[in-house]
Amino acid sequence: MAKNNQVKEKSMEETLWDSANKLRGSVEPSEYKHVVLGLIFLKFASDKFEERKEELISEGKEKYVDIVEFYTMKNVFYLPELSRWSYLVKNAKQEDIALKIDTALFTVEKNNPSLKGALPDNYYSRLNFDVSKLASLIDTINNIDTLKDKEQDIVGRIYEYFLSKFALAEGKGKGEFYTPKSIVKLITELLEPYKGKIYDPACGSGGMFVQSVKFIESHQGNKKDISIYGQEYTNTTYKLAKMNLAIRGISANLGETAADTFFNDQHKDLKADFIMANPPFNQKQWRGENELTDDPRWTGYEVPPRGNANYAWILNIVSKLSENGVAGFLLANGALSGSGDEYKIRKKLIENDLVEAIIVLPRNLFYTTDISVTLWILNKNKKARTIEQNGKLKKYRNRTDEILFMDLRQKGVPFEKKYVQFSDEDIKNIATIYHNWQQTSYENDYRNIGELCYSATLKEVKKNDFSLVPSKYIEFINRDENIDFDEKMTSLQSEFTELLKAEGKSKDDLLSVFKELGYEIKL
Numbered sequence: 263m264a265k266n267n268q269v270k271e272k273s274m275e276e277t278l279w280d281s282a283n284k285l286r287g288s289v290e291p292s293e294y295k296h297v298v299l300g301l302i303f304l305k306f307a308s309d310k311f312e313e314r315k316e317e318l319i320s321e322g323k324e325k326y327v328d329i330v331e332f333y334t335m336k337n338v339f340y341l342p343e344l345s346r347w348s349y350l351v352k353n354a355k356q357e358d359i360a361l362k363i364d365t366a367l368f369t370v371e372k373n374n375p376s377l378k379g380a381l382p383d384n385y386y387s388r389l390n391f392d393v394s395k396l397a398s399l400i401d402t403i404n405n406i407d408t409l410k411d412k413e414q415d416i417v418g419r420i421y422e423y424f425l426s427k428f429a430l431a432e433g434k435g436k437g438e439f440y441t442p443k444s445i446v447k448l449i450t451e452l453l454e455p456y457k458g459k460i461y462d463p464a465c466g467s468g469g470m471f472v473q474s475v476k477f478i479e480s481h482q483g484n485k486k487d488i489s490i491y492g493q494e495y496t497n498t499t500y501k502l503a504k505m506n507l508a509i510r511g512i513s514a515n516l517g518e519t520a521a522d523t524f525f526n527d528q529h530k531d532l533k534a535d536f537i538m539a540n541p542p543f544n545q546k547q548w549r550g551e552n553e554l555t556d557d558p559r560w561t562g563y564e565v566p567p568r569g570n571a572n573y574a575w576i577l578n579i580v581s582k583l584s585e586n587g588v589a590g591f592l593l594a595n596g597a598l599s600g601s602g603d604e605y606k607i608r609k610k611l612i613e614n615d616l617v618e619a620i621i622v623l624p625r626n627l628f629y630t631t632d633i634s635v636t637l638w639i640l641n642k643n644k645k646a647r648t649i650e651q652n653g654k655l656k657k658y659r660n661r662t663d664e665i666l667f668m669d670l671r672q673k674g675v676p677f678e679k680k681y682v683q684f685s686d687e688d689i690k691n692i693a694t695i696y697h698n699w700q701q702t703s704y705e706n707d708y709r710n711i712g713e714l715c716y717s718a719t720l721k722e723v724k725k726n727d728f729s730l731v732p733s734k735y736i737e738f739i740n741r742d743e744n745i746d747f748d749e750k751m752t753s754l755q756s757e758f759t760e761l762l763k764a765e766g767k768s769k770d771d772l773l774s775v776f777k778e779l780g781y782e783i784k785l
Contacts, residue, residue, distance in 0.1 A: 281402035308347035337511030380504030458535030465492035537589035663720035
């Protein structure tokens with residue numbers, strides 16, 4: 263059954279892509295996703311509105327169908343007539359349809375304060391669409407039943423799919439960055455954000471927040487126990503994040519506007535219990551090394567971060583952690599062993615006992631880069647303690663001066679031909695190793711496993727000159743030692759013999775064809 267659902271889902275996305283592709287010549291390729299997601303939002307919001315309206319009627323409350331509060335109480339946006347999808351479909355072929363879409367979005371935002379700053383502003387009119395192409399796109403979206411699967415992340419799935427298509431067109435690493443769902447799910451399963459403040463300093467379209475809520479719901483927690491804070495630099499992505507969260511009824515503080523986390527920190531006094539982030543890898547020309555040399559976020563680390571922004575992101579995250587805060591974030595592997603100022607900061611992080619785990623991920627997990635990256639987990643409190651977690655007591659052992667290293671480069675399953683993702687089974691197994699290592703049952707439930715995981719002491723890390731490269735700690739098996747050279751060469755000899763025979767036959771067949779046609783090739 264799951265297989266059939268997957269096929270249908272992909273078909274929906276591909277159909278939508280084909281329809282959006284018809285906008286070529288009217289819109290820059292990098293704009294497609296914003297055009298489509300604005301319309302998807304209106305479709306989804308309308309479907310929810312109509313569903314709630316029918317519910318009120320069935321309850322005999324017809325006189326309340328135009329009272330805003332009867333919708334907001336159920337986390338449904340109230341839509342005036344001009345904002346409803348049915349109105350846009352009816353007028354899809356009108357010359358002013360772009361203006362009607364802009365008016366619909368403006369009206370929705372005006373009537374729903376939680377959407378302030380979330381929706382495109384006079385966006386469609388500025389793009390000068392070909393009316394027939396826009397009408398075709400509306401017709402395609404009209405066939406999507408956004409409520410068919412209550413668990414399906416429609417906006418996120420379409421955003422993910424579109425980003426994969428745009429990654430090459432926009433240039434690797436230059437497009438808006440999207441963290442694949444399986445990585446986000448892994449981070450949430452490791453950090454277990456049941457209760458407290460959650461922060462993402464580079465929140466993109468809000469995927470970390472969406473998955474946090476899904477984690478809570480899947481573990482029968484209460485999403486009212488968390489509060490969400492984030493920041494995003496790119497204005498269009500900031501709007502997508504607000505839209506993405508609003509459509510799910512997730513309230514969040516993403517700052518007053520899109521802004522640079524380093525130069526316009528919108529959460530200066532925040533102390534978060536959970537930080538999850540995927541900041542830009544190896545970000546150059548971030549300006550901070552020259553303009554933020556005395557920033558309080560660098561206090562206590564001898565030198566300000568220089569070069570790329572990797573360590574600036576780390577120190578920003580450290581500055582936001584509460585006294586028991588834990589962070590999980592992604593960085594390029596180069597940050598594990600850099601020299602110079604990076605070395606000084608990394609040494610201090612380790613000596614301050616902030617580093618809890620270093621987990622190297624497989625290549626080809628991301629749409630915008632094929633490099634292997636690392637998941638860092640920092641923890642402000644690695645001492646023994648007991649906490650209440652979703653109605654159960656969880657006992658942590660003392661992990662002071664210990665770091666767990668994991669190498670997941672051989673994990674993952676194929677995804678959409680050239681990508682890799684973690685399966686649910688992978689995520690469960692990885693989380694089990696990490697949580698067993700953390701807990702009081704450590705002696706019975708955790709063990710170092712060659713080529714997978716190793717618990718290193720501070721003494722061992724010092725011996726490796728404060729390198730955080732997992733291969734310096736995890737035991738690797740040299741399989742070459744057991745290879746029979748003669749046996750291997752005999753096997754290769756046989757394979758190449760067959761390969762060359764096949765090549766010779768193909769060559770003879772090709773020469774024969776040309777000869778029969780009267781164009782003999784003489785070598």
